[in-house]
Amino acid sequence: MAFVAHSSMSRPQASEPMPLPQVDPSSVKPCDARELNKLFFDRLQTLEEGTHDYQYARNTLIEMNLSLVQFAAKRFRNRGDGQLEDIIQVGTIGLIKAIDRFDLSREVEFTSFAIPYIVGEIKRFFRDTSWAVHVPRRLQELRTTLARTREQLAGEFGREATVAELTAHLGISEQDVIEGLIAGNGYTAGSLEAPITGREPGKGAHSCAETIGTPDVGMELAENLHALAPLLRELGEREQAIISMRFGEEMTQAQIGERLGLSQMHISRILSRTLAKLRAGLLTES
CATH class of the missing domain: 1.20.120.1810 (Four Helix Bundle (Hemerythrin (Met), subunit A))
Known part of the structure; x- marks a missing residue:
């Protein structure tokens, strides 16, 4: 010793x-x-x-x-x-x-x-550390159980088991089986920089990140203009002209006043009143 x-x-x-x-x-x-x-x-x-x-x-x-x-x-x-x-x-x-x-x-x-x-x-x-994303422990354990059961049933049936068959074998709800199968996708994660395979020869390699779309800033503007169209038609002739000159031709309030023979202060009040009316109309529509 x-x-x-x-x-x-x-x-x-x-x-x-x-x-x-x-x-x-x-x-x-x-x-x-x-x-x-x-x-x-x-x-x-x-x-x-x-x-x-x-x-x-x-x-x-x-x-x-x-x-x-x-x-x-x-x-x-x-x-x-x-x-x-x-x-x-x-x-x-x-x-x-x-x-x-x-x-x-x-x-x-x-x-x-x-x-x-x-x-x-x-x-x-x-x-706690092997999963690529955080998944509740209940679903982590369910994923393991489903993996064993799918392997067992695949050996018995000679094919992949269906959701209904997994549900019957485990005695749990179909929703739980689906959640467990989906949770399995969070175990590993691929890189967005990984090249896409199967492209035509000579086309060059592209990463997954290059295929993911980004928000189109013009979409919101198009939606707003589409919603504004009927509201603009309800404005008076002078209000429509002032809106067109201010935002269409990008004229200053002073330039609009000179063209219409009105003071800049008068144009400012008309613009404020008109924009408030359009804003209220948009909020009502939404």
């Missing part, structure tokens, strides 16, 4: 608990870890949280059992090496939660108790 006791330490009194052995967690063999786990967990339950001895016992348990995180992480190695470090980190969080919640009185091996915590934390990490 890999531990070193201080020889200078005085013999404890009978009423005092034995001091914890000084352990090098990296040198602890698997065959020794089981007994050391029991020893440290037993003492951890009697130590006051926040004390030096408590932190030593807790940290030693964490370091001695990091091999459990490595073991659990191997189940997810097909997710890509780029995420291995993240997997180890979140798996360690699961290990710490297991240590803080473990109770020797349950007579359960710590290994059996800790693995579900570690794996659960890793799965939660993938569930």
